[in-house]
Amino acid sequence: MNRINLITLGVRDINKSLRFYRDGLGFHTPSEEDNPAVVFFNNAGTKLALYPIEELAKDINEKEQPKRNGFSGVTFAYNAKSIEEVDDIIKKAGGIIEKLPQRVFWGGYSGYFSDLDGYYWEVAYSEDWSFDEADMLIIK
Numbered sequence: 001m002n003r004i005n006l007i008t009l010g011v012r013d014i015n016k017s018l019r020f021y022r023d024g025l026g027f028h029t030p031s032e033e034d035n036p037a038v039v040f041f042n043n044a045g046t047k048l049a050l051y052p053i054e055e056l057a058k059d060i061n062e063k064e065q066p067k068r069n070g071f072s073g074v075t076f077a078y079n080a081k082s083i084e085e086v087d088d089i090i091k092k093a094g095g096i097i098e099k100l101p102q103r104v105f106w107g108g109y110s111g112y113f114s115d116l117d118g119y120y121w122e123v124a125y126s127e128d129w130s131f132d133e134a135d136m137l138i139i140k
Contacts, residue, residue, distance in 0.1 A: 003046075
């Protein structure tokens with residue numbers, strides 16, 4: 001097992017989250033309906049799904065639903081192709097800027113924002129990275 005096909009985020013308001021990801025971040029989705037049960041975004045190599053958090057918790061365990069307490073230790077990343085792209089994405093995201101973009105200890109340039117449900121997204125660039133013909137990140 002060496003792939004991730006789908007990442008599902010449990011969200012409080014699927015309509016607001018749909019607008020955040022589609023309109024704010026520019027994620028592509030075939031979904032055009034109001035108040036969808038689930039939303040799938042098409043990304044290179046994987047899909048990102050939005051699903052009501054209460055329903056996701058029930059799907060995991062209907063009798064003893066998981067509790068959500070603070071930072072889960074999970075972050076998502078958007079790897080940019082330039083410093084300017086990092087700055088642009090952080091400004092346009094529409095979430096809460098958690099860390100302004102800056103040079104970081106590992107030699108790159110990075111910042112963080114959180115979305116409407118508190119999920120953390122890093123937007124980062126490194127001169128050491130490249131992308132293949134399918135726009136997949138190559139880290140050497």
